[in-house]
Amino acid sequence: MTNQKRRKLGRGVAVVGAGMSKFGMFRDRDSKDLFAEAYGELVASVDRGFDPADIDALYLGNFSNDFFMHQAHWGPLISDLIGLTPKPATRTEGACASSALAFREGVFAIASGFYDVVLVGGVEEMSKRTTEEVAEGLALATVPYEGEAGFTFPGVFGALATAYFHKYGATREHLMNVTIKSHNNAPLNPKAQFPLTIRDMMNAKIKSAEKKGIPLPEWQDEKAFLSDPRVNPPVAWPMHLYDCCPISDGASCMLLVGEEIARNFTDDPLHVVGMGQGSGKGLHACDDLTYFEATRYAAKEAYGMSNLGPEDIQFSEVHDCFSIAEIIHIEDLGFFGPGEGYKAVEQGLTRLDGPKPINTSGGLKCKGHPVGATGISQLFEVWTQLRGNAGERQIPNKDLRIGAAHNLGGTGGTCTFTILERR
């Protein structure tokens, strides 16, 4: 890896407000409706209130409404929606990490001294296209060699899982532990697309079968249920349906300000203490498919800036587009050693009540994954947890101060890692 300098911002930046739409498939709502919902919540979240006229600029992450909705150039459309025109509005794109990039550019714009108050957000509208079209659209984010070789996203992550299994001896059952955990968290998140535990779904299937008089095997536990190809068919082995995040619509946003003026907005700001980003080449150029170089680079940059280590991160949202991705990333971020991630999940260490809660929101798998909105929705969960507003899914640790969010774009082409602190 290239020699990496220690990064510092010339001016501190704080988060003083945040909002997120419900995630789901909303065929009667468009990107503007979704962003308006998120922005409305943000406005209400600023403890001391604020004048939207004080917003200096907008950064908006969007992957490809170009493809999904035949509309690009979303910056000014959203600027107009919330009454920001003629102030600047810039779209960032880094595949599924698009809004994590918007967050970062908002931080830079403030840290540079140019602006004081910046709105950052993300949006994606996917459910109006067929599943095949969404797969085609998402493939725009892979590197050409992957697409040309016939890979779609489940195929890519299936290949990673196979390599991981081979190297470390993990099995499909270990992936199920990720799925079961995410589904246990999701019903506690009112914005989640699938607020159901695997056990809920299993019981519903049994009930429905009883009603219809159809014989179904008596699944003894969640893993037996997930092993049944009738309910959890393979997509690209070993990725089965319940290893894959869904197609979603949604929006998210945050209000960033210069640290020295944060108290004008709230007594309880969150500080951006670590920020990192890396890029990757794609599978064809990897000597080892069991880690993401871009994630490791982003983590190193963020840890270097914050002077924190993985042990200091009390909880994290981690990009789990597929169950295997969560396992690999909690290793790349240093939370667990190489080949130890799947064991940590099995041991319950990443549960809501474990020592290192991961994806308390339900993750991309259950919360949903409107790709352009995901990065800031992850930071929204960190905001919600750190400020003690996570309700039933609040992490029980009474001294919650430091949380992080990791966002991946494409097949590792773009990765970000962001650390927030409550002081």
Add this chain to the structure above:
Amino acid sequence: MTNQKRRKLGRGVAVVGAGMSKFGMFRDRDSKDLFAEAYGELVASVDRGFDPADIDALYLGNFSNDFFMHQAHWGPLISDLIGLTPKPATRTEGACASSALAFREGVFAIASGFYDVVLVGGVEEMSKRTTEEVAEGLALATVPYEGEAGFTFPGVFGALATAYFHKYGATREHLMNVTIKSHNNAPLNPKAQFPLTIRDMMNAKIKSAEKKGIPLPEWQDEKAFLSDPRVNPPVAWPMHLYDCCPISDGASCMLLVGEEIARNFTDDPLHVVGMGQGSGKGLHACDDLTYFEATRYAAKEAYGMSNLGPEDIQFSEVHDCFSIAEIIHIEDLGFFGPGEGYKAVEQGLTRLDGPKPINTSGGLKCKGHPVGATGISQLFEVWTQLRGNAGERQIPNKDLRIGAAHNLGGTGGTCTFTILERR
């Protein structure tokens, strides 16, 4: 207009290298080939040389290779191309202003103190699609109301021209003055897509007709030629073929560094003294079609930062996607009063040897307009002129110190104005 604060950067930023591919329709070359050409020139342009390993991050403007080439997520692809992986690579999109946004984010990233050396660039690959497909792709940048009303880009700018004619008494002949001027500059620019004067083309047509024995009217001057619908048919009245920029492929890039380290790279850096950006709502929301609010906002921000006024800008590249756009923008930027722009062009004030040279490169009209590459290609012209390397098209002013570039995205949705100074 919203109250606008005076903007300052906490750390100065300088340009120490620049490169640009030839612009044109290159059906045998892809985005990577074009960027490699631009980057190769950049590397050679850094007077004291530099180690590409010192580049901390990449920002890349691209409008919609999503649509044009069925490939998004260009940041990491270009990062890989030039050996930058695993360093961060971020794509910005603001329609035809996409790379001006990349330039701006590069400036912010350095001014924030986070990075020291940032590569910014832009690329677009359009000529592999049919003209109809390109029109469809570009329409992704308009606001939905415009597309739904049947507007394409020539239609939008035709409407602006009609409004301008009505308000100020200008005519199609005045638009021709812009076209003739741009075509006079282009043959002096070896990278231009159409390095031909209107007179050259007129003479070629006469010669060819003579050869074939076809009778053609004896055009007495360029305006007579441009008035002949056989050679210059209407596209969307009063926009005729020669009022419209072409379909192009191309790439451009610049190397930005913290001002205090600029002398490690060159004795002759250019300083980013003014920077502004604005957003607009689209035609349906304009009370007057003869100016762009976003351009005026961007200009005010840039002049405020630089403590300069329009009179201090010695020359400028201005976004002339259509001839009328150049006239409106030289007014919006304050170079000439409202309704005075067309007279200024008629009087030759914007010629290469005039007091306020505009589009010495040939402009989008003749240099070409690969939309994602355009913003930084305009700044490339400013770089080339300020450093006295413009060859035959060098502005004759011996004391050239301050130049600017204005970039427009969509139908005024995004505008930027950037002022560079040689000290």
